[in-house]
Amino acid sequence: MESQLGLIEQSFDLRYTGRVRETLNELPDSFTITDPCISGHPIVFASNGFLNMFGYSKDEVIGRNGRMFQGPETDRRSIMLIREAIRNERAMEISLLNYRKDGTPFWMLFQICPVYSKEDGRVIHFVGIQVPVLRKPRIGNRSEMNLSEDGGGICGSMFRCCRREVCSDSALKLAYNSALGSILSHDSREKEEVEINESCEASELQKTKATAAINNILSVLIQYSELTRKVISRQRCYFSGNSRLDASLNLSLGRIKQSFVLTDASLLDMPIVYASEVFFKLTGYGRHEVLGQNCRFLSGADTDPSTQFQMKACIQTEQSCTVRILNYRKDRTPFWNFLHISAVRNASGKVAYFVGIQIDDSGKNYETHELSPHIRQLSVVGAVKVAVRSLSGASTS
Structure with missing residues (x-):
């Protein structure tokens, strides 16, 4: 037990300078910081706002897992989705029913965001923000x-x-x-x-508040990690506008075993908001190096500008296109990318994302019994469209 407590203290003390706790507690938000590298994924920091909201003391929370705030009416599927996000080291948001120390349940918006080490790219912490979700009073009651x-x-x-x-x-x-x-x-x-x-959906204002809180917390952690030279990455969570990837959508996309990325059509520079595991294997990049980037980071000195222009024109007109383009892996080795890009519309018919499917076409001879590369790409497009439309259709019905 003593060794576990020592690890929890070191989780903060060795990476940040002494005043980090004081500065974090000056923030008004309810949040926790957990360490996935320690057995049981314990809480290593809990803000004063969190302790006030849940009614616990610091000693009752530090070293415990977030399971302690769940109760009999907490949705099991929501818990599974949170575990899936943590296992895949990605950000997520979800409406969740939790319990205070006195046993009273309440709905909250829960956002988590991984914190990456700049040195080796591994996840060292998760920040979790909690925003209570209020419902509108019912007239007539x-x-x-x-x-x-x-x-x-x-x-x-x-x-x-x-x-x-x-x-x-x-x-x-x-x-x-x-x-x-x-x-x-x-x-x-x-x-x-x-x-x-009855699950309560958070408003856009509450979602924006939660995202702003996470970014403020990350700014503090970055500042105090620089003083110890154990710097954390400036990689941010991407929870903007309609680009939020619902946990269910992430789960559905994770079942597609093909190299592809999803970019947000509504955000400036169309950042990548989802990348498959096969994509990481193909390119050699880590998740923290990909999310938030524009796809052109795969280009290099010998990438054909005319092909890039063709892709850009198709995106601007919301048209599909298929190209063969020279791209580069993280180690800068080139490969011919047989790339298909397609717009993905939500249930209302608006383009929400663009999906890009990559196939390494560096002189491969495909077996006759294999599906052609283009057919494989179209099957991925279909699966992504079904996932997005099903989700947005459910949320607007």
Whole structure:
């Protein structure tokens, strides 16, 4: 146990200078920092905002896994998606039902982002940000409106949140002895049961707030790591606008065993927001070196400019194209890339992404029983389009 605590302390003390904790606690946000390199993936830092939100002391949290905040109504599939993201060392966001120390459940927006070492590119920490998700009050629900109008109180804020909060009997008698008599009736309990089981979607403002918080945290970590010369990468999480890759979409894309990338059509310079494992093997790059980059980083001295211009023109007109272009791996060895690019539209018909499928075409002779490269590429395009449209269709229905 002592050796584990020593590792947890070293996780921070050896990489950042002494004032990093103080500076992080000056941030108003609720967040944790965990270390995936230590057995059990424990929390190595918890902000004051986090401790206040969940009701724990620092000693009760440090060294523990985030599982301690889950409860009987926490969605098992959401937990699986979070584990998948951590295993694949990628950022994600999800609405999650968690529990405070006193047992009260609440909905929150949960974003995680890997922190990379600049020296070797490995993931050294994960930052997790928690933003409570509030629901709009329902007009016509007089008992709930009365509680909200009272303000403050023990249960007033609880019923404004997207969760079922059950106050203790003693608190009820002290605060709302008569007013809550009808609210805690059988019918109201059934209504609350429905609310806790209904997932609450975060607003764009809440998502933007969470992303800004993560970037502020990363800026602090970068600053204090530079002083110890154990610098972390400036790689950022990409959670902008409609470009957020839902955890379910990431899971679906991960099943496609082909080299491809997904770029965000709505962002400046169309950064890569997803890259397959086969792509990393083909090019030799790591995830932290690819996400957020434009695809032209694969080009080199002998890449044909006219081919690049052809690709750019097709993207601007939202047309598909297939080219054979000379690209370069991380070790700068060239390879002929048989590349297909296609627009991917969401359920509303708007181009959300472009998918680029790469096949190493450096003098290979394909067996007659193999699918042709172009057919393989089209099958990937089809799979990606189905995944994107299914997800966006579900979210807008």
